[in-house]
Amino acid sequence: MTMRLGGRLAGAIEVLDDIETRRRPVADALKDWGLSHRFAGSGDRAAIGNIVYDALRMKLSHAWLMDDDRAHSLGWAVLLRQWGMSLESLQADLEGDNFAPAPLSESQIQAFTSRNLSDAPLHVQGDIPDWVQPSFEQAFGDDWLAEAQALATRPTLDLRVNTLKANRDKVLKALDRSGAQASPIARFGMRVPAGEGPSRLPNVTAELSFQKGWFEVQDEGSQIVADLVTPREGDQVLDFCAGGGGKTLAMAAAMNNKGQVHAYDADRKRLAPIIERLKRAGTHNVQVHDSAKGLSNLRDRCDEVLVDAPCTGTGTWRRRPDTKWRLTDRNLQERITQQQEALTEASAFVRPGGALLYVTCSVLPEENDRQVQAFCEANPSFEIVSVMDDWTHLFGGSAPKPRSADGKTVTLSPASMDTDGFFFCRMRRRSS
Numbered sequence: 001m002t003m004r005l006g007g008r009l010a011g012a013i014e015v016l017d018d019i020e021t022r023r024r025p026v027a028d029a030l031k032d033w034g035l036s037h038r039f040a041g042s043g044d045r046a047a048i049g050n051i052v053y054d055a056l057r058m059k060l061s062h063a064w065l066m067d068d069d070r071a072h073s074l075g076w077a078v079l080l081r082q083w084g085m086s087l088e089s090l091q092a093d094l095e096g097d098n099f100a101p102a103p104l105s106e107s108q109i110q111a112f113t114s115r116n117l118s119d120a121p122l123h124v125q126g127d128i129p130d131w132v133q134p135s136f137e138q139a140f141g142d143d144w145l146a147e148a149q150a151l152a153t154r155p156t157l158d159l160r161v162n163t164l165k166a167n168r169d170k171v172l173k174a175l176d177r178s179g180a181q182a183s184p185i186a187r188f189g190m191r192v193p194a195g196e197g198p199s200r201l202p203n204v205t206a207e208l209s210f211q212k213g214w215f216e217v218q219d220e221g222s223q224i225v226a227d228l229v230t231p232r233e234g235d236q237v238l239d240f241c242a243g244g245g246g247k248t249l250a251m252a253a254a255m256n257n258k259g260q261v262h263a264y265d266a267d268r269k270r271l272a273p274i275i276e277r278l279k280r281a282g283t284h285n286v287q288v289h290d291s292a293k294g295l296s297n298l299r300d301r302c303d304e305v306l307v308d309a310p311c312t313g314t315g316t317w318r319r320r321p322d323t324k325w326r327l328t329d330r331n332l333q334e335r336i337t338q339q340q341e342a343l344t345e346a347s348a349f350v351r352p353g354g355a356l357l358y359v360t361c362s363v364l365p366e367e368n369d370r371q372v373q374a375f376c377e378a379n380p381s382f383e384i385v386s387v388m389d390d391w392t393h394l395f396g397g398s399a400p401k402p403r404s405a406d407g408k409t410v411t412l413s414p415a416s417m418d419t420d421g422f423f424f425c426r427m428r429r430r431s432s
């Protein structure tokens with residue numbers, strides 16, 4: 001028996017409360033709720049998850065409109081503001097439902113029906129922490145509020161065809177029940193639209209075509225930046241912050257299993273899933289290194305060195321909205337230091353004339369343009385080169401032109417590109 005809306009809303013409020021009061025990660029809080037409410041079916045759990053994630057995406061503006069930041073207000077606000085229900089119809093829906101949460105109080109109703117979001121402070125309208133606003137203004141100019149608001153919407157589910165095993169038509173056919181379509185920009189991308197209300201995204205990793213390695217789950221922005229590395233078939237590539245291997249896999253396929261991708265990460269645990277993924281994808285041109293020692297004979301030898309740097313992840317706030325409210329200036333400063341270290345360490349592996357590629361999934365200038373400018377100032381053997389010709393060559397003249405602070409680097413964002421936020425910069429090591 002499926003739960004009615006009232007029970008689902010009450011469940012979501014419990015989970016939101018748990019996240020807030022016990023500082024629990026969202027996925028853990030949702031899982032625990034499912035374990036202690038075994039009668040809830042998968043549709044119920046998905047709906048509850050949607051309410052929770054939607055609430056976290058727009059937590060500030062919901063709280064401002066309700067004049068109350070408790071989970072109860074956030075849950076109701078999701079249905080009223082994000083799920084398109086009117087106060088009257090929602091109240092009618094929940095009436096007589098014993099599992100429904102407490103009704104809205106007079107003061108909540110009074111606030112919600114009289115307040116106008118355009119009177120709220122701008123960071124509240126954009127649902128971002130106040131201290132981040134200046135960085136957004138710097139990154140996006142007049143568009144910063146629209147970009148912040150776009151980061152508070154639901155993301156699409158993006159997939160990348162593994163060209164070593166399949167082509168896009170073949171995968172789209174295999175996934176025809178999923179609603180996937182060819183992506184707007186990425187050459188091998190496919191996209192399932194973000195659902196609405198309680199709707200569930202298809203579980204594509206359960207498909208046989210996934211098990212057979214025909215495609216990977218990867219945000220379109222991540223596919224685009226991996227493509228912008230533009231490795232050639234016989235190249236020696238070092239993926240210096242390979243993590244679980246999302247970009248390693250994309251580059252290995254783009255190189256058509258030729259040349260060599262060396263995948264390294266300072267954190268062995270993060271690297272671990274790569275082995276299974278490489279096997280499934282049928283890649284033969286990747287060497288995995290779990291120790292920096294193994295890289296020593298690559299010094300000054302690599303054609304391309306990718307630094308997919310540790311970052312605040314502001315560009316992924318659509319997918320991980322809880323991290324938006326946990327971010328502190330201290331975290332940002334720590335990341336900036338780690339980025340400088342990773343760039344410096346990785347740069348030693350670039351051959352003269354080769355390229356150092358810097359990527360983040362953040363939109364903050366402190367982690368992006370400013371970082372690469374500072375690196376090149378401190379390391380004059382490297383210079384920033386434009387990727388605009390590569391962009392046109394890869395994605396065609398009719399693809400939208402990306403944002404760029406200096407006409408050379410690229411910043412992807414949800415409002416401008418309908419992707420997660422990403423930064424990409426190509427630096428060339430001078431030949432002599």
Ligand SMILES: C[S@@+](CC[C@H](N)C(=O)[O-])C[C@H]1O[C@@H](n2cnc3c(N)ncnc32)[C@H](O)[C@@H]1O
Pocket residue numbers: 240241242243244245246247248264265266267270308309310311338341342345
């Ligand atoms: C954004 S994640 C990488 C994601 C991955 N490239 C992908 O596409 O799935 C950044 C990674 O950098 C690693 N890292 C951080 N500092 C590093 C360093 N100095 N050397 C190597 N790896 C580092 C972290 O362990 C983390 O896995």
